[in-house]
Amino acid sequence: MNDLGKPVPSSPTRRDFLSRLLKFWSLVTVIPIGTAIIRYVTPVQRDVDVRESLRVASVQDIERNTAKIVRFNKEPVIIVHTRTGQFKAFSARCTHLGCIVQFKSEGTPHFICNCHGSQFDINGINIAGPAPRPLSPFKAKVDKSSIVVSRI
């Protein structure tokens, strides 16, 4: 027994109406709220002044048969000064699962990724390991003794 006495008998039609209203209400609120939450947690691409090209280093910074990793529009880019004096640039992200690759100058110069052992030749082509694609290439050119990286 509670202090409230007997419950008020509710009319079936009123209860029916209210419960249908409730179902409708749940539907029209759950969908927009769900959508809002999904949109909220999905990151938006803020445009951090995307550069077409960037002066990243001076020629003296990178000796022959060595490489340097620089940042170009949020992307780590590896610039190689080849034995023959050329400059080449690739995204330093391994195409397997995104680790940063490393330049190996011994023997035939190539790139390796230490995470699961992928290898890429000097032109960025995947030659061993689980990497499914070549490293994405960038353009590297020398302009007044500095190195300029740009998209291809």
Add this chain to the structure above:
Amino acid sequence: MSRFLPVASSVYRWLEQRLPVASVADYFSKKVVPRHKHSFWYYFGGLTLFFFIIQLISGILLALYYNPTQEHAYESVRIIINEVPYGWLIRSVHSWSANLMVGTLFIHMFSALFMRAYRKPRELMWVSGVILLFVTLGFGFTGYLLPWDTMAYFATLIGTEVPKTLPIVGDWGVSLLKGSGEVGAETLIRMYSIHIILLPLVALFLISFHLILNQILGSSVPIGTQVKDPPVPFFPNFLYRDLISWVLGFLVLISLSILAPWGLGEKADPLASAPLGIKPEWYFWPLYQSLKIIPPTVFSINGEMIVNGVLGIMSLFWLLIPFIDRKASIEQKSRPFTVVGAALVLYLILMIGFAYFDI
């Protein structure tokens, strides 16, 4: 002592009028734990609970000094280790207990599988347990990045890329985990809030559910196993035994934490090549190793996609085992499930071994 008894009994009377203490206590006192030749395995659920409680306490303490920003995370962990009194110990306990918790959880789960403890009427205990496994692995994954050292950084970089080959939701899943195009400040704050808010809430809810069901249904006895009479009353007998296992767990934990204090690598540098030996925690090694040995394409299907697919199907199968094993539910032997379980244990151990020896 007896001076306090009148106070205690009047407190008890006060409570009894507002909360039916006696009937609740009576209810709990009826629970018994069966005795049989496999009873030993019953301790591992309790041990897992113990390590979880340790995680709660040590985690709340770490959160006092930890700073979840890209600039300060590493430094704040360094300060916890080197400057805060006993900070090194609290952190070492949190890291070691995380590992021990995963270990006891695996033992608990596989013993439940081999004893068919999931069979009717305990299906929901199995299902909540499997979700708790995912939650625990989630704790481990999100916690690993927090110190922001090289190992943490690259392991998270790889881990957040893993969903990428899932059909339709793959790219979205990756961006959801990273919070931006790359592992950075946004990733760290996401991992942190999942680690200390979302997962603890979910875990507490599921653990309560799991334990209440255990109270209602009692412990199962493997099919065809002879029970010894009489069973052990849960209170106080089995509880004392449980407490002894907790004391042993504590001794193991504290010895490891002091004798092998958890280290901290170099601060992560997003523009440095990944060093050799990047590995996740040991409980992700089976996944790590599978991703490492699968060729890029198998029958013109992407290798990672295959690993992800198998993992997804296995997880679903694992979750639904009580409903797939129809025989156990009618108290008949179901050998294939022992075979599947044993094969999985073997695979996990092999892969962990291979990863350990860098094969």
